[in-house]
Amino acid sequence: MNDIKLDPTTISTVWHSMQTATKEMRYIIDRTCQNMLISQLHDVSCGLWGADGSTIAVPVGLPVQFLGGEFPVRDLVKKYPDDMEPGDVFLSNDPYHGGHANHLPDWAFFRPIFYEGELLFFTMTRAHQQDTGGSFPGGYFPNGHDIHAEGICIPPTRVVKAGVEQTEIFELIWNNVRFSEGVKIDNYAMIASTKVCEDRIVDLLDNFGRDTVLACVDEMFDRTEKAVRAEIAKIPDGEYTAEAATDDDGTTLDEHVWIRVKVTIEGDQMTIDFEGSDGQRTGFVNCVYAATYGCASGAAIMTFDPALADYHNAGTMRAIEIKAPLGSVVNCEYPATVGASPVNMGNQIMEAVLDALSKARPERAIAAWGKHRGDYTFGVDPRTGERYVRTSFDYDGSAGAVWGYDGYQGVTSLTAMGAINRGDMEEMEARLPWRILKYEMVEDFTGEGQWRGGPGIHWEAVNEGSDGQMATGSSDGDVVQGFGAQGGNPSPVCRTYIDRGDERIRVKPHRMVDVKEGDIIIKQSSGGGGVGYPADRDPEMVLEDVINELVSIKAAREIYKVEIDLETKTINEVETKKLRAA
């Protein structure tokens, strides 16, 4: 294989064909599934791996869902060493027992891709199901005693054998989840996406030949590794530490849970070590290693050249080592609960790594993003007489600032890294018995800085359905604030309330509460942290924010040290000079 000569066009074509195949997978799922969270909000990841588990193409998805995809693929090969054939599909949602899922609602379908009888690749799609069994709908509630309380645990299991659906296995699985008719459609949509990927990759092999394609994959790894090492080499050698916490674990209330990180740069090698993080908890904020690996590498990737974004693969990971002590909250052991894992500690892992790297490389500093403000509400929709569960990201804040730019407005929590969308209001109201009353960006509700975080969000909706319940986890940010970088301010604290008649009830994250017919849920979710000192912000940008009602006159004066005359929409240069000189 070594004597194969590759030209740039062939490498580029093979590389982009593989990326495009995984993007097309998400498109197939979009078009065919029925779960709003997957089809519309894109809580789904699709990728391509080598037969040895090497990550080949992961351009669209959530770090926590699939950047650690090499681990389940490797274990799958171990479990079925000589017992796989074309047309097989395996399903798993188990964080343990070889599944390496981040939490139970994220079901993964794996398909081995054979070419002329030889196993060459795996494709996987992992997506958040409408339900996964367990004590309450949606899979996001605190206080489970162990993983089995959180839902059905499916170890890597062959659900399609040589193209034939193993109906009895599926029936056993679907019988253990709510909304099974819907989950069934979504499962078919996901399986279809892996089939389309297989077709595309086989076409590619037909066009270029096995040896050329495999040689291209090696070259892709080498090129990405070289580019990533060049990025790491730009970071000054040294040890950089940071820590991040979540408000509590939902079981032991009002006690922070901490993760701690030390990022070591030695030349072109990066080590991310979570030694010193809290031990695994009874509450549902634990991450298995694959989830930690996905979040930590995702955060590191964010600080690299954005031009590499679609091209990260196994080559990236050759330059990054991720250590997490076994039995800790970032490398939990069976039977620890993991329900909130993607958000807590997922967000904290990403925040801590970004915080450490922002100290190391100011010109790539990235502040914390707005916290996830999940609420998982369930009850009965009177229009259908059927049960529903609402899982959404609409009430999340916005991105944190980066050096040189304000935080992007409207993206949801950091752990999704921009992959997840907000929902369409009309579609939400058509499908769920909640009418949206207010949904807007809020003044003075983000971390200030030379570059500020994206704006915070105020979201309000009224329950037109039955009495029901709401799980506020996974959520964050009522106490712990997202960090600002290089002198930027942290993101403000968030609040959730239920208005019931004249009564206003405050609801903290990681709680189960009742919701009554007519209740109004109010969510105030702050934007991200700022980067650089607020008093260094360009006064023209402050003026623009004041005009756009994102910054008040008072905050302009007191925090940004800019005096604005709102009537004439101008900067009072003299006063501003005085304020900034003080």
Added chain:
Amino acid sequence: MKSCCVNVAVAANVWHAMVIRQYEKHIWLRRVSHEECVGRARKANADHAAEPSEIAALYQEMEDEALAAFKKIGVDKSLVSFRRTIDMRYIGQFHEVEVDVDGGDFGSKSLIQASGAFGAKHDELFTFAMPWKGVELLTLRVKATTPNAPFKLPEIASGGSDASAAKKSNRQCYFGDGFVDVQVYDGSKLLADNEIPGPAIIEETTTTVVVPENYDCLVNANKNYVLTRKGEN
């Protein structure tokens, strides 16, 4: 490339002879059972079940509207053909697939035919179908089309092989091996059968045609520039 044909603007105004009109009716109907032609309404957001007679009436309304519009521009109804489609999806899905529906009286059989066509197209596009699953009908569409009106490409007068009457200027142009002296022609003065040896440049109002060194150009009756490699005529 042995030869190529460059078509310039002279014929562009004749491409609008075919007329298509499109009409849409937005509905939200559900057909729960595939065995029965009229499904029961789920006690759902949908207004009511899919009644073939209602759908027939909506198609009829759109086709009548199309015929009236064509009549206004003098197109006889015998010349108009219709294509009916429905945007369908499985209950619960967010996106539809447009499928063809047979013409004529829309009845129970049409609904079964459309559901079958939907399943087949879903399978073709997405590799699977769910025949046990109810469907939703979201948009009815009629495309009304007239055939192309007969037309002939306009022709220009013949001017013989000599193109010298269209000569405009000379220009130094780089052709790979260096600069060469190139004859520039005024495209608007060229006539049919004019021959232009490469290298040459033909300037049109809206474009410029380069005749490479190893090609010759022949102007044909429809004012196409036909380029042929030298020695292959």
